[in-house]
Amino acid sequence: MDIGLVFDEMFSDYSEKMERMVPHYRALIERMVSHLPHSSQVRNVLELGAGNGNVSALAVAKYRNAYFQLVDASEKMIESLQTTFADQMNIVYDLCLIQDCDFPEHSFDLIIACFSLHHLPGSDKESTFKSIYKWLRPSGQFTYADLFIDKESEEHRIFLEGWKAFVVKEDHNDWEWLMDHYAKFDFPNAEKDQIEWLRKAGFQNLSIKKFDQYWVHLIAQK
Numbered sequence: 477m478d479i480g481l482v483f484d485e486m487f488s489d490y491s492e493k494m495e496r497m498v499p500h501y502r503a504l505i506e507r508m509v510s511h512l513p514h515s516s517q518v519r520n521v522l523e524l525g526a527g528n529g530n531v532s533a534l535a536v537a538k539y540r541n542a543y544f545q546l547v548d549a550s551e552k553m554i555e556s557l558q559t560t561f562a563d564q565m566n567i568v569y570d571l572c573l574i575q576d577c578d579f580p581e582h583s584f585d586l587i588i589a590c591f592s593l594h595h596l597p598g599s600d601k602e603s604t605f606k607s608i609y610k611w612l613r614p615s616g617q618f619t620y621a622d623l624f625i626d627k628e629s630e631e632h633r634i635f636l637e638g639w640k641a642f643v644v645k646e647d648h649n650d651w652e653w654l655m656d657h658y659a660k661f662d663f664p665n666a667e668k669d670q671i672e673w674l675r676k677a678g679f680q681n682l683s684i685k686k687f688d689q690y691w692v693h694l695i696a697q698k
């Protein structure tokens with residue numbers, strides 16, 4: 477199934493699902509937003525996999541004079557962004573895959589991705605990091621929050637036990653649904669691989685904050 481259709485189906489209770497199933501979801505968003513560059517440095521923002529706008533709303537409020545480009549593969553998510561930001565003239569919406577995006581070099585001061593890049597297989601992540609580097613202006617910032625772990629690693633089994641304990645506190649059915657979704661649509665990669673790909677793309681001054689080791693907020697400077 478197309479990833480956009482997967483999120484069309486999740487759309488109605490998306491935020492509640494994220495809070496119940498993703499440890500530190502709100503804390504990662506808050507940390508990401510609190511570490512965004514000063515508004516005087518940001519005129520053009522790209523968000524990859526904006527979803528229903530939980531992060532976009534905070535960024536739009538911070539950068540009132542900036543121009544935004546919000547990308548998502550789900551028609552329902554894009555429609556909800558258009559409704560949420562109906563009175564904002566400074567936002568452009570792109571219904572497309574991140575892998576198919578193409579922007580001119582140096583288009584953005586800031587590029588954000590929150591819990592979207594784990595849907596890309598490793599090779600697509602690596603090429604997306606190169607594109608993000610190209611799209612950023614010199615000294616621009618790339619900031620993202622996501623799950624960083626290799627599904628094939630030994631630590632993955634122990635990680636799943638901890639994740640399950642978090643999820644089943646609320647509802648056992650959630651865990652079954654989540655593991656089916658995780659098997660089909662989620663392709664997280666280890667921190668060391670992502671760091672290598674970011675460095676190869678040209679990024680420097682990487683700053684990493686981890687929550688429970690695998691839930692990560694990362695900032696990379698061009």
Ligand SMILES: C[S@@+](CC[C@H](N)C(=O)[O-])C[C@H]1O[C@@H](n2cnc3c(N)ncnc32)[C@H](O)[C@@H]1O
Pocket residue numbers: 479480483494524525526527528529530531547548549550553572573574575589590591592595596
């Ligand atoms: C888990 S949600 C995260 C949404 C939002 N950033 C947040 O933090 O709440 C992932 C979002 O990324 C979008 N997405 C996943 N893979 C994508 C891809 N390859 N290209 C474009 N959008 C994608 C989905 O449609 C969904 O809206």
